[in-house]
Amino acid sequence: MKQIEAVKRANVQPLSRPGTGARQWRGAVLLALPVLLFLISFALGRYPVAPDQLLTVLTTKIFGLERTWPETLDTVVFQVRLPRIIAAMLVGAALSIAGAAYQGMFKNPLVSPDILGASAGAGFGAALAIFYSFSIAGIQAASFICGLAAVLLAYSISSRTRHDPMLSLVLCGILVGTLFTAGTSLIKYIADPYDKLPAITYWLLGSLASIAPRDVYSILIPMLAGAVPLYLLRWRLNVLSLGEEEARALGIDTGRIKLLVIICSTLMTAAAVSVCGVIGWVGLLVPHLARMIVGPNYKVLLPTSILIGSSYLLLVDDLARLMAAVEIPLGVLTSLIGAPFFLYLLQHSRRGWS
Amino acid sequence: MRLELKDVTCGYGNKPVVRRVSLPVDAGEVLYLLGPNGSGKTTLFKTILGLLKLQSGDILIGGENIRSLSRTQIAKIMGYIPQAHTPPFPYQVLDVVLMGRTAHLGPFASPSSKDMQIAEEAIDTLHISHLRDKIYTQISGGERQLVLIARALAQQPQVLIMDEPTSNLDFGNQMMVLKQVRQLAGLGLAVIMSSHFPGHALLNATKVLLLNKGKTFGPGSPGETVTEENLKELFGVDVKIITTGMNGGESKVIVPLTDRMIKKIGGD
Numbered sequence: 001m002k003q004i005e006a007v008k009r010a011n012v013q014p015l016s017r018p019g020t021g022a023r024q025w026r027g028a029v030l031l032a033l034p035v036l037l038f039l040i041s042f043a044l045g046r047y048p049v050a051p052d053q054l055l056t057v058l059t060t061k062i063f064g065l066e067r068t069w070p071e072t073l074d075t076v077v078f079q080v081r082l083p084r085i086i087a088a089m090l091v092g093a094a095l096s097i098a099g100a101a102y103q104g105m106f107k108n109p110l111v112s113p114d115i116l117g118a119s120a121g122a123g124f125g126a127a128l129a130i131f132y133s134f135s136i137a138g139i140q141a142a143s144f145i146c147g148l149a150a151v152l153l154a155y156s157i158s159s160r161t162r163h164d165p166m167l168s169l170v171l172c173g174i175l176v177g178t179l180f181t182a183g184t185s186l187i188k189y190i191a192d193p194y195d196k197l198p199a200i201t202y203w204l205l206g207s208l209a210s211i212a213p214r215d216v217y218s219i220l221i222p223m224l225a226g227a228v229p230l231y232l233l234r235w236r237l238n239v240l241s242l243g244e245e246e247a248r249a250l251g252i253d254t255g256r257i258k259l260l261v262i263i264c265s266t267l268m269t270a271a272a273v274s275v276c277g278v279i280g281w282v283g284l285l286v287p288h289l290a291r292m293i294v295g296p297n298y299k300v301l302l303p304t305s306i307l308i309g310s311s312y313l314l315l316v317d318d319l320a321r322l323m324a325a326v327e328i329p330l331g332v333l334t335s336l337i338g339a340p341f342f343l344y345l346l347q348h349s350r351r352g353w354s
Numbered sequence: 355m356r357l358e359l360k361d362v363t364c365g366y367g368n369k370p371v372v373r374r375v376s377l378p379v380d381a382g383e384v385l386y387l388l389g390p391n392g393s394g395k396t397t398l399f400k401t402i403l404g405l406l407k408l409q410s411g412d413i414l415i416g417g418e419n420i421r422s423l424s425r426t427q428i429a430k431i432m433g434y435i436p437q438a439h440t441p442p443f444p445y446q447v448l449d450v451v452l453m454g455r456t457a458h459l460g461p462f463a464s465p466s467s468k469d470m471q472i473a474e475e476a477i478d479t480l481h482i483s484h485l486r487d488k489i490y491t492q493i494s495g496g497e498r499q500l501v502l503i504a505r506a507l508a509q510q511p512q513v514l515i516m517d518e519p520t521s522n523l524d525f526g527n528q529m530m531v532l533k534q535v536r537q538l539a540g541l542g543l544a545v546i547m548s549s550h551f552p553g554h555a556l557l558n559a560t561k562v563l564l565l566n567k568g569k570t571f572g573p574g575s576p577g578e579t580v581t582e583e584n585l586k587e588l589f590g591v592d593v594k595i596i597t598t599g600m601n602g603g604e605s606k607v608i609v610p611l612t613d614r615m616i617k618k619i620g621g622d
Contacts, residue, residue, distance in 0.1 A: 107442050162367075232462035239453050242441050249403050249436075250509070251429025251457025296443035299464060 026293065030304060033311045034089065041085050041318050047076045079213065085314060087211045087219070091272040092282055092313025094223045096305040098265035099283025100290065101230050104241035104298065105261050106166055109291075113269045113283035116173035116262065120180040121150025122273035127187045127200045136210075139203075140218065140274045147270030150176050155262060166244065206277035206331025208317050219271040226268035227306075229260060234298040237261070241296070279313070279331045281338030286312055288345055355416045355431065355512040356380050357402070357544055362411035364394075364401035370409055370568065371397045377563060377573045379544045381512065384535060385573060386555040387548040388580070389565030390589055395548040398565070399515050402546070404428050415513065429457035433506030435516040438498040444491045447501050451476055454508030469508075476507035480534060496527035503534060514538060516547035520554060532558050552580050556595075556606040564588060580608075592616050 042049040049057070053069075057077050060067065067074065098113035106115070114120070125146025129139040151173070158165070158172040184204070191197045230237070236257050239247045244254050272279065290304040313330075316337060320330045357379045365371035372394035379385045387395045400406040402413055404420055413420040415431050423431075433454070454476070455469040465473070477483055482500050485493055490501060499519055506514055516535070520528040532554060539545050539560075549555060555562050555576050562579040564571040566588050572579045585593050585608070592611040597604060 104443070109442060235456065235459065235464040236461070238445070238449065239456050241443055242453065245400070245405055246434070246436060248405055248425055249429065249432075249434035250453060251426040253425050291443070296445055297449055 030293075030307045034307055034314070037311050037314050037318075038085060038089070041314055042077070042081055044318055044322055045081070047072070049073065049077060049081065083213045083216050084208050084211045084317070086216050087208055087275065088314045088317040089310035090216070090219060090223055091208075091276055091279065092286070092309040092311070093306040094219075094227065094268035094272050094309075095279065095283040095313075096286035096290070096309025097227055097230055097302050098268045100287035100298070100301055100305045101237060101261050101265050102283075103287055104237045104296075105258060106170065107241055107243055109288065110284065111170075112280070113265050114177075114273075114278075115170060116154045116266065117150035117177035117180060118147045118266050118269040119273050119278050119280075120177035120184070122147030122270050123204055123278055124150075124180040124184045124187075126203050126274070126277070127184045127191075130200050130203060131187050131191050131196055133196075136212075137214075140215070143274040144222070144270045146180070147273055148266055150180050151262060151266040151270075155259075202329070203277050204331075205329035206279045206334070207320070207327065207329050208276045209321070209327050211275065215275045219275050222267040222271040226264035226266075226271075230264045231302055233257065233260065234302055237298040238296075277329075277331055279334050281334045281342070282309060282313055285338050285342050285345075288342070292345065355544065356414075357432075357513050357546070358414040359402070360412045360414065362398075362401065362413060363409045364397055364406060364411075365409060366397070366406070368409070372401075372565065372570070373568045374411070375563070375570050376411075377561075379513070379546055379561070381542045381544050382539050383560045384539045384545045384547070384558055385561045385563060386559040386576075387546065387563050387565060388552055388555055388588065389548075393565040394568065395565060396517055399434070399517055399546070399548070403432060403434055403515060426457045429509060429511075431511055432513045432515060433509040433511035435499075435502045435506045435514065435519055437517050437519075438495050438502060438522055440491055440498075444489045447482075447485045447488050447490050447493070448473060448477070450490045450501055451504045451508050454505035457509060472510070473504075473508045476504040479507060480504045495522045496524065496530075499523060499527070499531060500534075503531070503538075507538075511543070513544045513546070516545065518548050518550060521550055528554070552585055552589075553606075553608045555580050556608070576606075 039051045039054065042054045043051060053073070054077065057069065057073065059065075061078070095113055099111070102111045102113055102115060103109050122143040126139050126143035128146070129142035134142060154172040154176040155169065157176070158169040161168040161172075184200075188197055188200055191200060236247075236252055239250055239252055240254065240257060240261075242250075247254050247257075269283070286309040287301070287305050290301055290308050293308075294300045294304045313334070316333050317330055320328045320333050359375050359377050362375045363370050363373050375398065377385070387398065389395055397406065401408055402420075404423070404425070408421070415423070415428075420428065451473040452465045452469060455465050455472065458469070459465065474483075474486075477486055480500050480503055482497065482504060485497055485501065488497075490498065493501070499522070503516075503519070519531050519535070523531060528551075535545055535547065535558060559576045561573045562576050563573045564579055564584060571584065580595070582593055582595055585591060594609045594611055596607045596609055598607060599605065
């Protein structure tokens with residue numbers, strides 16, 4: 001029996017207590033990962049841009065020097081690849097920290113950032129906007145607003161119930177999500193099958209193919225507005241993950257913090273879904289991975305989730321545009337990769353959710 | 355600091371679980387709550403901590419009504435030690451103890467080096483520095499209980515509320531926790547705790563309150579509350595309380611009677 005315990009401990013320990021040196025290495029690798037992927041991603045694709053070429057283009061642009069290269073390169077870098085790469089990193093990072101915050105708040109490592117209906121609502125908004133032939137900006141706005149509205153609805157219904165507040169919040173989220181998903185199905189059913197239906201379906205699958213520079217700006221604001229308060233709340237998130245009653249006994253006004261976490265996570269999730277559709281599994285998987293590497297303390301968990309999340313989604317998006325002659329929808333790939341990877345993580349460690 | 359309950363009735367919703375409790379607890383005292391399962395010990399604790407709304411009555415800490423205090427203010431005065439549990443995430447023991455500092459931090463702040471020092475001192479007070487870097491979810495139940503006590507100490511409260519701190523512990527750890535409780539009371543804390551072991555109250559308590567089906571008896575000294583008749587009424591068990599001594603010290607032991615012994619007593 002003791003031997004089994006010892007073996008268990010030996011299996012779990014190595015990741016948990018690295019020395020200072022190991023920790024610095026880990027930090028360096030985590031920081032280098034997104035930078036490397038950023039550079040590599042420019043070099044991949046139908047019009048590769050080598051890292052040295054990229055640096056010249058970027059520095060020249062920043063310092064306002066004269067252009068010495070063909071206009072195509074300029075277009076590829078600034079109109080196509082840079083927005084897409086930045087959007088991938090932003091969306092990956094946002095979904096990851098939103099997921100990390102929710103997992104702590106709901107005391108459940110299996111929660112994803114759209115558990116309160118943000119994605120279902122945003123999907124419905126987009127479908128509705130496509131159905132009524134809105135412009136792209138209109139589709140994004142409708143999607144963002146419906147994503148927020150869904151969560152707001154779930155929150156306000158749950159605050160009327162008198163049961164376990166966390167449980168009723170999750171149940172109301174699932175309920176509202178189901179309603180909005182049903183609405184989306186209804187719109188798909190009545191949409192024009194040659195024109196609107198494929199557009200809706202494609203949008204819901206999730207993709208970063210049509211990202212424009214403008215989109216990056218429009219998601220940057222809600223994402224920062226969500227990420228900054230969450231980072232500031234990092235210590236309270238630790239305490240909140242002990243459970244509502246204990247957190248209150250330790251001096252936290254849980255009602256207010258919960259509302260703030262919900263608002264922040266929803267802003268980020270709705271912003272992400274509004275420009276690139278539904279991207280599953282990122283917000284569930286990345287916080288897990290991050291927790292396995294650096295432990296559950298939000299002080300380091302949030303920055304690590306940002307680094308891993310941005311790298312992960314960028315990598316998957318590179319695969320999405322390179323793997324086949326036609327683009328594979330990003331949302332399909334994140335699920336295809338995410339689910340088996342998650343299974344692997346579960347089997348190979350107990351750390352992360354004990 | 356004095357904690358005072360005045361005619362407190364509490365429970366869930368409109369249903370009272372505990373009716374009309376009045377008691378004072380002063381610094382240095384250890385008040386034991388004894389009662390069968392479901393008698394409302396935890397409910398009373400949650401009410402004292404302000405986690406449950408009072409149905410009627412008043413709770414005063416240092417003369418101030420708890421209704422007028424914020425969560426942070428309450429947490430600075432009262433530390434809560436819940437029953438040892440396993441949280442879903444594997445925090446380091448030091449981090450768990452540091453969480454006790456939360457009430458002393460600004461809403462967006464993280465613990466400073468001063469908080470770290472206070473946490474380390476709390477860990478030293480309980481002699482658990484060997485656990486400092488361990489993972490909280492991987493240590494034993496007894497060790498977790500000690501970590502939770504250290505966390506409450508890091509909170510620097512004047513009142514400690516402990517919910518059955520000995521119920522999941524082996525005999526050695528039970529005695530260790532009891533000793534810690536005595537020492538903490540010696541440091542000037544007012545301690546309120548519940549227990550499933552009436553014997554512990556005889557060993558450790560300065561005051562005992564008995565809870566049974568919403569009714570209360572006491573508070574009184576252990577000698578006048580933990581009696582053979584009261585234990586029979588509370589738990590439905592026939593017992594004999596025996597006094598034993600050594601080197602001039604005296605200790606009371608509760609012995610449950612077997613069927614045969616009861617017959618004999620009846621026959622005499």
